[in-house]
Amino acid sequence: MPAPPWRKSRRPAQVKRQQLSQELIVETGLRILDAEGFDALSMRRVAQELDTGPASLYAHVSGKEELLELIYDRVLSEVRLPEPDPARWKEQLREYALEVHRVFRDHADVARAALANIPTGESSLLAGEFTYGLLIEAGMPPVEASLAMDRLTLYLVGDAYEGSLHWARMRAAGMSGPEEYFQAFVAQIIAYYEGLPRERFPHLSKHVKDLTAGDGEDRFTYGLELLLDGIEARMPKA
């Protein structure tokens, strides 16, 4: 006996629906984050991408905050850690920092979810163990090694965060590539700084060109070397 035509079947194509899962949600969130940026990442957007309503996500994730943490740790899992070699602690710390920097650049906006999270995810912990172990085995006192690790991490995340805000602005301005944005941005700054009154801002207005020198990479490296040198100066002599 056929169903009466006015009774619409409730779930037209249920069979093909893939199961929701935390992993699927995290992966989808990361995809949105990479493609459309932090501001576009909402629970509703993730649900839409999965052809469902926002309420469905809450069975697998306690809320947006947890989702962000999960995405962050998922990204950190892309960081490749070498076998620790305390004799080369400085080189290895530098390589580690550059590796994290690279991963953060590939997932620009993930840093917005990162600051002030005590690492509890698997990948964060592994990264922490690597850094901390390296400093300890190189001879640094435990308390100081904690501070050094903490500051280095703050630097990595802080720099990435700043970069991601620039990225967001670029997107908001409707630009396609970093070059275009960078160019327009620098031009703006130069124009503004050159218009400053010389007597009140003698140094800034004199060195406008130098102020805008160096891209993000240069700046990151410079700050990194500052920190590493500072740490080295405090490392007990072998």
Add this chain to the structure above:
Amino acid sequence: MPAPPWRKSRRPAQVKRQQLSQELIVETGLRILDAEGFDALSMRRVAQELDTGPASLYAHVSGKEELLELIYDRVLSEVRLPEPDPARWKEQLREYALEVHRVFRDHADVARAALANIPTGESSLLAGEFTYGLLIEAGMPPVEASLAMDRLTLYLVGDAYEGSLHWARMRAAGMSGPEEYFQAFVAQIIAYYEGLPRERFPHLSKHVKDLTAGDGEDRFTYGLELLLDGIEARMPKA
């Protein structure tokens, strides 16, 4: 002749209404920021505080983003700058950093509005001129001085940002003072880290106590000295 009773007077007490102005809006926003935190600061909340509707603000401020920038610069104006003395550049830079740190602590959440803003406000520019001039006059090449200033600023704001996120958590947990939060927080971390498998995280689990040593102030100072020492090592000899 009395007005018909059904026609309610449109503006009951118009006389006493104070004029809106950009300064008033900024000051109100800052008050909310300090008292209730970043997440409580909304256009509607500011308008409410001024006994008006949110639309009224847009005559004086282009939007929330501009409001945040204005508040940020307003806060920076509390930073007191000494007369530059290049011979004492390191001390002065340290004092400057501590002064900024102090101001950011008084207005915890303002750092959330600060990252990635090329300084265009009056106070930001004055701070920049101070820092930059100090490095230049101390003998640092202009390009390198730009990098050093940039990284130092990033550190100041990044640290404050992290602190403000902690503050927000504290508020969300309904705690009253930093001590209570700090205590609960540290206890949580210790418990978690002690539960880690020893074989995978030998260093982390061995030095749990040391990992949580040092309060925010200690950490800030340590990172600051790292940077300053790094800069000093690059400063051409006098």
Add this chain to the structure above:
DNA sequence: TTTAGTGACGAACGGCGTTCGTGTCAAGTA
């Protein structure tokens, strides 16, 4: 075959930033 439990999800709540159109009033002009 009944029951208990779980995941999916439509609908709604309260909040957000911002825009539109209208209303009011003061200053300038004829």
Add this chain to the structure above:
DNA sequence: TACTTGACACGAACGCCGTTCGTCACTAAA
């Protein structure tokens, strides 16, 4: 003095957001 003009104030609405509630379809145990 009468009229025009323009700036400001603001109620209402639009389209978002995160989250919660109650209900429904379905599965697995009893």
